[in-house]
Amino acid sequence: MKRQDYLSWDEYFMGIAHLSARRSKDPSTQVGACIVSEENKILSVGYNGMPTGCSDDDMPWDREGDFLETKYPFVCHAELNAILNRSTGSLKNARIYVSLFPCNECAKAIIQSGIKEVIYGDDKYADTDGVRASKKMFNMAGVKLRRYENTNRLVKIEL
Ligand SMILES: Nc1nc(=O)n([C@H]2C[C@H](O)[C@@H](COP(=O)(O)O)O2)cc1CO
Ligand SMILES: [Zn+2]
Secondary structure, X not given: OOOOOOOOHHHHHHHHHHHHHOOOOOOOOOOEEEEEOOOOOEEEEEEOEOOOOOOOOOOOOOOOOOHHXXXXXXXXXXXXXXXXXXXXXXXXXXXXXXXXXXXXXXXXXXXXXXXOEEEEEEOOOOOOHHHHHHHHHHHHHOOEEEEOOOOOOOOOOOO
16 A cells, blocks of 8 residues: 655645755745646746855845845845746746745746746735735736645654
């Protein structure tokens, strides 16, 4: 008889999003994303980080202060990185697993890339206008939104 405690597709892909987030250098919020085809094949992954060539050590990671002294104008979000990182194939009808609900800028990129479903973990910025704008666009564009249902499964990986 086959094993019974294998990971579900949702656990597997959300797990990969969380593992990817562990690559982030952001001291306050680490985000990971995993894009998957209709056939459950992984098309791309990403996490939030500075653009290629912009040194993690020289760029600011602060949240407050003079805008140009904060991370905000520079950091590339996990979802955008995942969209840009795919090496081949189209993202049409794909779905994206993301550990934090997408901002309005990523929402535009998600819609334009043809992704049809967003499975998200945390929604800690739900009360911001950015996330309200995201939800408005996703709803108008027919992108399905689904909150990831936590199964409370603990996966320990010794590295
Ligand atoms: N969906 C998202 N994907 C992301 O990759 N991010 C990134 C941008 C920043 O590096 C960090 C948020 O920083 P903070 O404001 O929570 O300290 O997470 C943020 C969001 C939230 O919209
Ligand atoms: Zn974003």
